[in-house]
Amino acid sequence: MVFACQENSFLKEFKTTVSSCKKSQIKTLVNQKQTILSGYDVVFDDTILFPEGGGQPCDLGKLQFLTDGNECEIPVIRVSRRGSEAIHFIETEIKEGQSVKQVLNWERRFDHMQQHSGQHLITAVADKSFGCATLSWWLGEDISYIELDTPEFNNINELEKIVNDYILAATPVIVNVYEADNDELKKVRTRGLPDDHRGPVRVISIEGVDNNMCCGTHVSNLNQLQCIKVIKVEKGNKGHSLLYFLSGSRVLNQMGKMMQREQALTSILKNSPLVHAELVDKLQKSTKTTSKYLQALLKDLAVLEAAKIKQIVPKPTHYALHRKEGDSDFMNTLIREINDQDILLFLTVGEEKSCGNMVLYGKPEFVEALGPKICALLEGKGAGKGSKFQAKVRNLSTKEKASELIESYFKK
Structure with missing residues (x-):
């Protein structure tokens, strides 16, 4: 039907x-x-x-x-x-x-028509002009792709010009319906039909370009596509290529989003869009270098903190330390430097109003008794083994209550 x-x-x-x-x-x-x-x-x-x-x-x-x-x-x-x-x-x-x-829902339908007719056009040109057959295609919510039977496709600009020339020429798109035994069906590019298909067969004809069996909805003239933009080509599976494209209103919508991002980056980077990539590259390199320096400084700080704790007389039974700028390496370095299970160490890192990390280190019996309770107080999720209990936590503002819990435990 x-x-x-x-x-x-x-x-x-x-x-x-x-x-x-x-x-x-x-x-x-x-x-x-x-x-x-x-x-x-x-x-x-x-x-x-x-x-x-x-x-x-x-x-x-x-x-x-x-x-x-x-x-x-x-x-x-x-x-x-x-x-x-x-x-x-x-x-x-x-x-x-x-x-x-x-x-x-006409907006959704017309978008699908633009993408589907755009796919037919790209598929026909890729086959006719570049010898690349389409194996499948996918119509996504934001972007679509065509799977080509080639490991690479390097003719994006040429293909894009050809398809947009057909759009500019207002090429008609005609729907013909034939009975299944009509000889005209032998002339179409794709002749596969679902196994359960019954009745007449539709053929979508782009005048002078393509004849293809199809059940989908299509524009009546290529000028209704407005334009087609090929976004990129990626490697697919089994030596195939995926050609991503936008058609019609999606090109304008994507351009609008890109302009908003460009304006936002211009405001942040304080420079022309022409040098955005260069500036971001410099920032990434600078951030990477700064991060290395910070890691080194945090390790040095952990060594100093450990030395300070080891000098306390008499030796404390427990010690709590919080560093908002610290990380797991900071805590592990401090533990290695002290290397004394007789001191129960309660270490936390991160901003008080956001997520962070905790480590409880000491004698296994102390860690086993206090670790889960402290983790619960800090609204964390973690586990303990032997002399160490570690967890990711969501509420560092309760770390003082955790310290009080440790204090009361050792007063028993």
Whole structure:
């Protein structure tokens, strides 16, 4: 069956009738978690909501109808194809025979049309002009890619110019529908169909460029793509290449985001965008050097702190030390320098109002008795073994209470 969305990709609203409504479940992401959603699979006499296929995600939209004189509106959560039927998943039951108006999420649909037609154009040019066949493609939320059967592709600029010349020439895009045994189908570039396909076959023709079987929705003229930008080419699996691209409104949206980032960097770096890369490179090298100096100074400080503790007379049973600028190396260096389990060391590093680290070091029986309690006080997560308990903590503001706990333990 050829759906209404395939006969006219520019329909935004459509009146139809419910053919069937059956209980169903789908797996979907809710708040970034995989969730099983209960609802209903609905089939209509026809639909303008495209079911996922041909590398193109499904359309979204809503159903509007009257029931008992009341206006109702139900969101369509997913549309999938099952044989010759488009299955619309909704969460609310709807009666068979109910007349409804389908309202398409046009912004999402037109974006998919621009990316899908853009893919057809790039694929055709890559094959025709550079001898690189497309093995697969992926339409992402922000960027799409085409998998080419070549280990590398070094003709980005040439390909980009050719495809944009076709757009500038306002090349027509024509949809033809043929019966499965029509000889015209032998002339198309791609002739594969899903195993469960039944009925007429759609061929998308970019005039003078390409003829390709496809179930997806497309623009009617390449000028509706506005432009295509090839972002990059990366190595894929099995000696293939991934060509990333943007088409239509995505080019403008990406340009807007890039300009915002450029303006923000200009404000931070206090210099022209032409030298941003050079300035960031200098900053990275400077930061790396400074970090090395800081590590060396912290180790020197740990040695000095250890010497100071070892000089305390009489030898303390326990000692607490906090350094907000310290790190794990600082604590471990201090422990190595003291090298005395008779002194229970309670060491913490990090800002009091943020996360940090702790180490409790001393005799195993002391560490075992106090480590978990101190970790809980600091809202940490860690473990102990032998003479050392270490943890990442979330609340260093309670370290004084932890010190009091140690103090009371040794007064027993």
